[in-house]
Amino acid sequence: MNKQTYNADPLDRLLAQPALLTDNGFSDNLRRQLGKGTSHRATLIAGVASSWLLIALFFFSPQWITAALLQATAYLNFIEQYQSLSALLTNADFSDFQFSYTGIGVALLAVAAIVSLLVRE
């Protein structure tokens, strides 16, 4: 910030004392906006992710979904989520997979990872 002084004449003195606007609920409104924005965004992205996974479970093989999820998680910076999700997907037995609880579990975990990502953000 400036250390210059401008008090040579009345104009400078007046300029140096700016009239500030009263808060008048501005801070409270903004605080609400900060909360609302994130929660809407989290809901939207979680919803889209869930839908995507459910559709994928109907139309693609578990192997394809596994590969896609691994590729997606590779973009995440959060190593913890990446490692746990990778371990889960690697250890899961997909040999006779149809539309099963394992698939739903993977889908839910992926959604949880995305939500967790958003919350940390």
Added chain:
Amino acid sequence: MLHDREAFAKLVQIHQGKIRAFLVRLCKQYDTADDLAQDTFLKAYQKIADFKGSGSFSGWLFQIAFHCFLDMQRKTTRRAQVSAEYIAQMELSADRYDRISTEQMDLEKALAQLKEAETAAITLCHSFGFSHQEAADILKCPVGTVKTNINRGKEKLKQSLAKQKKWKVA
């Protein structure tokens, strides 16, 4: 995250008065200024990780605010009309301020007649204490331009206030 939000809300409380006063002087409408100030703080919240602490946090906020103003200005074609509305509106809007004297009201009206670049440079350097270099960084222009705008703006202010017989022209 909740903790971050609360901490940021405190920063908003601290800086909102200056940011909104700056934006009112630039866009010449209280409600538009508040919308821009809201955009400013929301952008700052989203990009808080980008703030490296090399300059002041306040300067970073003013930089975002000025950018929001330029964005808005590109979208509007009603500048002259808005300016006229603002000057008329000022008579009725003393209650928008924490405290404002008659002299300060006269000054706000005189500032409303300057070019935005002059108002911005004068406000940053004379009202909010930024150096010429800091103002140049905020406004993304050369230091020489900031100094020129300050000198021209101050001359106009003196003449404008002298017309109202409030000040003697030096």
